[in-house]
Amino acid sequence: MRRTALALALPPAAAVLVLAGCTASDTTPPPAPAGVTAQAGSATSVHVMWQDPAAADGVRNYQVFQAGRLVRELPADKTMVDVTGLTPQTAYAFTVRARDGAGNTSAPSAAARATTPAARAEDHRAPTAPARTTGRPDGPRSATLSWTAATDDTAVTAYDIYQGGIRIHTAGPGETAATLTGLQPDTAYTFTVRARDGADNSSPDGPAVDLTTPPSDGQGPGTAPTGFSAAASPGAVTLTWTAPDTGRATTAYELHVNGRPVTVIQFGAGAVPPPGGTVEHRLTVAEPAGTVWVLRLRARLPDGNWGAFSADRRIVLAG
Template sequence: MDQVQCQTNHRLHLKPLWIFLGSTLLFFTIMIITASSVSAHGYVESPASRGYKCKLGENVNCGRIIYEPHSLEGKGNFPIGGPADGQITGAGIFTELYEQTPTRWSKVNMNGGPNTFKWVLTAAHATSDWKYYITKKGWDSSKPLARADLELFCSFNDGGKQPPNTVTHTCNVPTDRTGYYLILAVWEIADTGNAFYNVIDVNLNNGSGNQDTQAPTVPANLRTTGVSSSSISLAWNASTDNVGVTGYEIYRGSNLVATVSGSTLSHTVTGLQAGTSYTFTVKARDGAGNVSQASSPLTAATSNPVPDTQAPTAPAHLRSAGSTSTSVSLAWNASTDNVGVSGYEVYRGTMLVTTVSGSTLSHTVSGLSPNTTYSFTVKARDAAGNVSPASNELQVTTADGSVPETPAWAPNTSYQQGALVTYGGKTYECRQAHTSLPGWEPANVPALWLLKS
């Protein structure tokens, strides 16, 4: 009987533990699923989408999308759901991308017919489908994009599969229109109810044929035009392209440090270390996203910093701001320096008594003797150790610190409350103001005098 009871109790004690472990496992499973669901991000790299062109610097005044072209995520199930009309191009989030005029955005030159669209997924996730829309003939390019402006021309169903990090689709772009059109690429996520919206501004050529696949020529004659201890200025000759160069990418080693427009042939790389060699290359790109080979590498070194040898100016108008029998308070006007004043040195005679910060313009010298004359000066110094000439010399005499003798009580004398007197070898304090009379000696009139010692 005892054994059965023990086993029963053991099971009862284990039951809460299993419930706790099961709940914890379920919580973390939900967290992992949720994290995976919200981490799906991606953008159309080629032909370069509006948001990606913002990151490349080919579109300007784009807002924060320059840092996150992969984040154009909004409600899904387009066109039944999704961002409101007028907000589609910014996924209902990035308001700068809502703007729409015939000249507002950099365009990709494209021929009608088979064209390849390349998505770069920074975080892939289960996908429902991919859809490609184009604006209708006669759409008004001066108004924000609406659903009524679009027609579907290409789609792919993934059935909930998770795609690779790079996805390409070949679609037949309509050949019955010419000029400025928008292509809207939509990536529908399978299990979040969201979708990603990338609009591509295209200059569509009438007729069939593949899109521009010819890369620009390599930028030539990469050279330095100036160096400092923290920057190197670069310049290069223009590249050529069958359609047109839209930008240049500047690399330091393998790191992309800047992208400039196709009409810019120079750039200054900043934030470098003094006396250090760096290797640079430049690549050209066109509106279709084709990128040239890298230029010949250029190695250049920043200069060593010029040592600071200039001392600050002397502190002016050294003055006393007050004194006691044991201290003197000093103040002075600020010095100036070519780099900056880092501190002030306070001297008593030839002895350095303290150093204060460069933002402090006063100091109290303590530990002095009463009724003594002292001489003070102040010097300014900078971070390089340069020290200014001394300020004007200031002489200050401390107050007399001696305690005056307590007077003896006398008749016919006016006394104020708190006054001290001696009488009969003792000290008394006046309780209330009065004029003394014979017989009102302190020992005899406790109403007027308080014995102190």
């Protein structure tokens, strides 16, 4: 188990997953990822996206292949990736495979193809920002965003959509609208759009658009980690909680101590808790015995927001 030193100002930490894995009899692979698309983002990069998995599929991570070669591996909550280090003016084909907790790997997805544009090494001018952005909720968990096309001295190659400072979607150069999924009911959002060119120069944010998703009759599972507990031992604190069941795996949690955020517990590939999975994380602490901490935790949701806080837990550090 990896440890994190905590002195009320923590660096990002790795987390350790403790859960009951699939049984040895689980030999059924998940379905191949659907809706795979590829869009050249620059002369040397392609943005690959695919649809969210169903919770019942039990997907733990994804593998992205180019011409049969593994180029990226991602946790289950990541359904987009920029594949970099490519060659300008070259055609590429990408496939994606899903893998579950028992190690069963899906068949390859349908191939998505993209051709990188010519390199423009001296291009340092960013595109203009989209001049207008509008949005509307389509229901409790989705919304449609529209924007006006940007301009560039060479060409716009992509539009990146941000929410809460997190990029949650990328659209192609000819697109001026996108449907965003994985949102939360009865939640206020602020979205912005940036244009990007073939040299990876990004525009400033376009005008922000605010919208609120409507409530849902069954609001769905809560977003707070449940069963949160903390146990002190000499020089350490062990945290345990159950991941919120948001339909997708959660890779980041923000830990608050005595009312202020002190670190983000970040999962790497292969250690991502599935929705409802039990997680354990150990902190190495330097504060003296007898120090009182009040701890609480919240998860980063698939829509880029932080979820609701867990219950507070009060502990006294051990000597």
